[in-house]
Amino acid sequence: MPKIAHLYFKSAVIFFLAGIIVGLKMAISGNHDVIPAHAHINLLGWVSCAIIGAYFAFCPAKAEKRLAMLQFGLYVTSVAMISIALYLMGVGYPQIEPLAAFGSILTLVAALMFAFIVFSPDTAPASSLGLGSRATP
Numbered sequence: 001m002p003k004i005a006h007l008y009f010k011s012a013v014i015f016f017l018a019g020i021i022v023g024l025k026m027a028i029s030g031n032h033d034v035i036p037a038h039a040h041i042n043l044l045g046w047v048s049c050a051i052i053g054a055y056f057a058f059c060p061a062k063a064e065k066r067l068a069m070l071q072f073g074l075y076v077t078s079v080a081m082i083s084i085a086l087y088l089m090g091v092g093y094p095q096i097e098p099l100a101a102f103g104s105i106l107t108l109v110a111a112l113m114f115a116f117i118v119f120s121p122d123t124a125p126a127s128s129l130g131l132g133s134r135a136t137p
């Protein structure tokens, strides 16, 4: 599996654990003020990181692009920003909202980068596609 797919799955698992802990905190305390943090840690973090990671595992040629690593760094950082900001807003710090807004804009940029990677042509060398093994006469 390409390195970036591993990195995405490792990030996904960290968001998964954080999302579950926040969910349990809500369930145990009976205070559901952090629903937005819980929902977005799980959906932007756990679920979306796993889906993007799976894409790179299925398309290793796309995983080799430098843009992919840049996209990973931006996506994970921005989702972490949103997660922390939404959590703090939920527990009574509304003044942190600009961080959530900035993180959301960065997430959009990272999503556009992912869209660009998905729609860009496959530049894998012929050999890695199993097309280059025929001996030349």
Ligand code: HEM
Binding pocket: 019, 020, 023, 024, 026, 027, 032, 035, 038, 039, 042, 043, 046, 047
């Ligand atoms: C042990 C793990 C989990 C616990 C204890 C938990 C707990 C909760 C609680 C207490 C709520 C608030 C419900 C309400 O007030 O209406 C909630 C909402 C939510 N949870 Fe979880 N959750 C868990 C895992 C997950 C996972 C893994 C996901 C997604 C993959 C998820 C997605 C959501 C979403 C999207 C909402 C918001 C639903 C809405 O807007 O009505 N949760 N969860």
Ligand code: HEM
Binding pocket: 035, 036, 037, 039, 040, 043, 044, 047, 048, 103, 104, 105, 107, 108
């Ligand atoms: C940067 C991207 C995103 C932004 C700025 C955003 C923003 C929001 C906002 C403003 C709400 C309403 C929260 C409230 O009423 O308190 C919301 C709710 C929700 N969003 Fe997102 N969202 C984003 C991405 C996503 C994605 C990718 C998913 C699913 C894969 C998702 C799933 C949900 C769900 C299930 C809810 C209802 C749970 C809740 O009340 O928090 N969102 N989102």
